[in-house]
Amino acid sequence: MSTMPGALLANLPQFVLLLAVSPLVAGCIRTLKARLQTRRGPDVVQPYRDLYKLLRKGMVIPDSASWLFSAVPYIVFLTAIVAGLMIPTISVTAPLGLFGGVLAVVYLLGLGRFALALGGLDTGSSFGGLGSSREMTIAALAEPAMMLAIFTVAIGANSTSLSEIARAAIGQQWRFLAPSQMLAFAAMFLVLIAETGRIPVDNPATHLELTMIHEAMILEYSGPYLALIEWGAAIKQLLLMTLLLNSFFPFGLQPDWSAASIVTGLAILLLKLLALGCAIVLVETSNAKLRLFRVPELLAIAFTLGALALIAGFLF
Amino acid sequence: MHFSLNPEFGNRMVTLMAALVLVLQLAMTAQRWLVTNIRIFGLQSFLLAAIAATIGVFNNSPHLLAAAGLTLGVKAILVPILLERLVARIEIRQEIEPLLNAPVSVLIGGGLTLIGYIVAASFNRPDQVPGAAGLGHNTLAVAISLFLIGFFTMINRRKALMQVLGLLSLENGVFLATISLTYGVPLMVEVGIFFDVLVGVMVLGILIYRIRETFESMDVSRLRRLRG
Numbered sequence: 001m002s003t004m005p006g007a008l009l010a011n012l013p014q015f016v017l018l019l020a021v022s023p024l025v026a027g028c029i030r031t032l033k034a035r036l037q038t039r040r041g042p043d044v045v046q047p048y049r050d051l052y053k054l055l056r057k058g059m060v061i062p063d064s065a066s067w068l069f070s071a072v073p074y075i076v077f078l079t080a081i082v083a084g085l086m087i088p089t090i091s092v093t094a095p096l097g098l099f100g101g102v103l104a105v106v107y108l109l110g111l112g113r114f115a116l117a118l119g120g121l122d123t124g125s126s127f128g129g130l131g132s133s134r135e136m137t138i139a140a141l142a143e144p145a146m147m148l149a150i151f152t153v154a155i156g157a158n159s160t161s162l163s164e165i166a167r168a169a170i171g172q173q174w175r176f177l178a179p180s181q182m183l184a185f186a187a188m189f190l191v192l193i194a195e196t197g198r199i200p201v202d203n204p205a206t207h208l209e210l211t212m213i214h215e216a217m218i219l220e221y222s223g224p225y226l227a228l229i230e231w232g233a234a235i236k237q238l239l240l241m242t243l244l245l246n247s248f249f250p251f252g253l254q255p256d257w258s259a260a261s262i263v264t265g266l267a268i269l270l271l272k273l274l275a276l277g278c279a280i281v282l283v284e285t286s287n288a289k290l291r292l293f294r295v296p297e298l299l300a301i302a303f304t305l306g307a308l309a310l311i312a313g314f315l316f
Numbered sequence: 317m318h319f320s321l322n323p324e325f326g327n328r329m330v331t332l333m334a335a336l337v338l339v340l341q342l343a344m345t346a347q348r349w350l351v352t353n354i355r356i357f358g359l360q361s362f363l364l365a366a367i368a369a370t371i372g373v374f375n376n377s378p379h380l381l382a383a384a385g386l387t388l389g390v391k392a393i394l395v396p397i398l399l400e401r402l403v404a405r406i407e408i409r410q411e412i413e414p415l416l417n418a419p420v421s422v423l424i425g426g427g428l429t430l431i432g433y434i435v436a437a438s439f440n441r442p443d444q445v446p447g448a449a450g451l452g453h454n455t456l457a458v459a460i461s462l463f464l465i466g467f468f469t470m471i472n473r474r475k476a477l478m479q480v481l482g483l484l485s486l487e488n489g490v491f492l493a494t495i496s497l498t499y500g501v502p503l504m505v506e507v508g509i510f511f512d513v514l515v516g517v518m519v520l521g522i523l524i525y526r527i528r529e530t531f532e533s534m535d536v537s538r539l540r541r542l543r544g
Contacts, residue, residue: 178328179335179454186339300419301346304426305339311433312335312454 011085011095013262018084022234023047025241025273032281047234054227062123062220072119073221073228079112080235087243088166090265091254101160102150105243106143109195109236113139116229120217127209131216134292138194138201138213141299146191148306152184152313153247162243166250183309185248189279190302192244194295196237199284201295211289238273245272326374333367334458334492338429341465341485345421348410350477354399357481361391364488367455368495377499383506387491390510395484395517399477402521406528414472421472425465432461455496462489476524476534480517487513 027044034041043049061069083105085096117136120128154160157168194201202213209216218229246253252268254261290298340360347353365387372380403409414421436457466486470479491509494501524534531538 179331182332182335183339297346297418297422300422301342304342304422307426308338308342308429311430 013257014085014089014095015081017089017266018081018235018238019231021270021273022231022238023051025238025277026234028274029277029281032277033284036281036285047230051227051231054222054230055224057223059223059225062125064124065122065220068118068122069220070225072115072122073225073232075115076112076119076232077228077235079108079115080232080239083108083112084235084239087162087239088246088250088253089242090262090269091257092166092170092250093163093257097161097163102154102162102165102243102247103160105162105239106146106150109239110139110143112232112236116217119221120219123220125220127216127219130209131213131219134213135217138295138299141296142191142194142302145187145299145302145306146195148303148310149184149187149191150247152180152306152309155310155313156181162247165247166253169247169250170253178312180309180313181248183305183312185244187302187306187309188244188248190298190305192240193280193283194299194302195240196233198280200287200290200298203289211292241273241276242269245269245276323374326370330367330370330496331454333363333370334455334496337363337367337488337492338458338461341462342422342425342429344481344485345425345465345469345472346418348418350403350409350475351400353478353481354396354403357399357484358392358396360485360488361387361395364492365392367492371495371499375499379503379506380495380499382503383495386506386510390514391484391488394514398517398521399480402524403477406525406534408475408477408528408534414474414478416472421468424468428464428468429457429461432459432464433457435460456493459489459493459496462486462492474535474537476520476527476536479536480520480524483520484513484517 024044024047027042027047030046031041031044082096086094086100086105086108088094088097113135117132120132120135122128150160153165153169157165159165159168193199197204197214203211204214206212207215207219214233218226221229249272252265252272254265337360340356340363344353344356344360347356365384368380368384368387372378372384416424436454439456463486466482466484466489469482469485473479473482487509527536527539528534531541
């Protein structure tokens with residue numbers, strides 16, 4: 001398997017997984033949320049239909065847009081895919097694990113976010129600029145909290161490689177009960193909610209101009225470009241959820257990429273994603289959206305939790 | 317009916333619950349709603365009772381179980397009910413604005429925790445006291461942090477009720493330090509402390525109600541107007 005086509009073939013399952021499962025996760029969360037609010041809600045496969053519909057449609061590109069406008073969807077989509085190939089999903093060894101650890105993942109996502117903010121600014125519409133400035137504010141506050149939580153996990157494993165982190169976590173059975181792990185998990189969970197634009201921070205379901213963040217940036221996009229951005233956002237959500245699950249609860253990660261382990265690993269991964277999705281849905285349903293000026297408070301809590309986790313991890 | 321309990325597991329459970337107690341204490345510094353704060357305090361006391369019970373079971377000290385029961389009854393159930401009735405009577409639900417805003421308060425709480433850990437680290441002598449050190453060290457750090465953050469809450473908040481809650485969580489810190497270092501003081505002392513807390517809460521409740529009646533607010537900075 002050391003030849004070039006062999007290595008590419010090894011990437012294939014995870015590549016397909018990222019593309020195929022990410023809309024499903026988004027759809028599941030949407031359906032669960034609707035059911036919890038006693039609405040019927042859209043089907044689980046609705047995001048696939050949306051993507052299919054958008055990909056067939058034509059595009060409207062504003063006159064004021066530059067080349068940046070067309071480059072942004074590709075950057076968002078590709079950074080999400082490459083970052084997704086660096087995290088262990090089914091097997092402990094991530095396909096592109098050698099190319100970078102968790103820092104590369106975080107900053108690839110950062111690159112995607114930066115591109116999206118530029119895309120929001122590019123057309124010169126006031127909503128786009130508003131969304132970009134809000135997105136960058138939240139990102140600047142969420143990033144330190146995420147880095148502190150990640151450093152806590154990385155110190156435990158003596159490596160920033162995600163495969164090494166997962167291996168170390170498998171080795172120590174009771175590790176997830178350690179206070180530093182719990183605190184880091186709580187911090188990462190808050191960051192996950194902020195980064196994927198879920199309810200206390202951003203509402204993915206509305207286009208209300210006073211509150212929208214992610215939607216405001218992509219207001220000018222339509223057709224296949226919008227499909228790429230939405231797909232990229234779904235992949236980013238899947239990848240952050242998997243990152244959270246597999247660095248703290250790496251049960252059921254398979255040692256290799258054989259056919260049998262792909263099947264069992266996929267089943268376990270989907271179960272874990274479903275459980276985390278239920279937690280997210282509960283948080284979304286039981287909380288109202290925060291006022292924008294209260295979001296820094298939430299992220300300050302995440303930062304403090306991350307710092308405490310690092311302290312607790314260092315001293316003991 | 318002797319069943320062997322893994323002390324390692326008990327140790328981990330205690331450390332975990334102590335960390336949760338600390339998180340709740342930090343949540344209290346950020347939370348504005350009075351009723352939510354009272355419930356957070358109730359939950360914190362419940363966890364404290366669980367810690368006491370766990371230490372009692374794993375170290376074979378039955379009087380700690382009595383202390384756990386007292387904590388559960390007095391601090392996790394009775395005191396929150398008394399305080400919630402007080403909130404219903406004075407009809408003030410939300411803190412207007414603490415002296416420092418919520419993010420700064422939480423960051424200061426984090427800084428105080430760091431101090432707590434550094435102070436507790438100087439008590440860590442595993443070479444001299446091999447048995448007790450494993451349990452005492454981490455929970456002692458949490459206890460000192462609870463103490464400091466409770467103090468900070470009393471300074472930072474203007475509402476009299478929040479100051480009472482700060483005092484109570486400070487007392488929780490003292491209790492945690494006691495059970496983690498000495499595995500419990502004699503039962504009579506515990507009973508005395510709990511009675512003290514209960515009477516204290518009642519007296520402070522009456523006092524808060526009087527402040528509210530006199531000043532139409534429970535902002536303690538208004539007490540300056542009492543000067544002749």
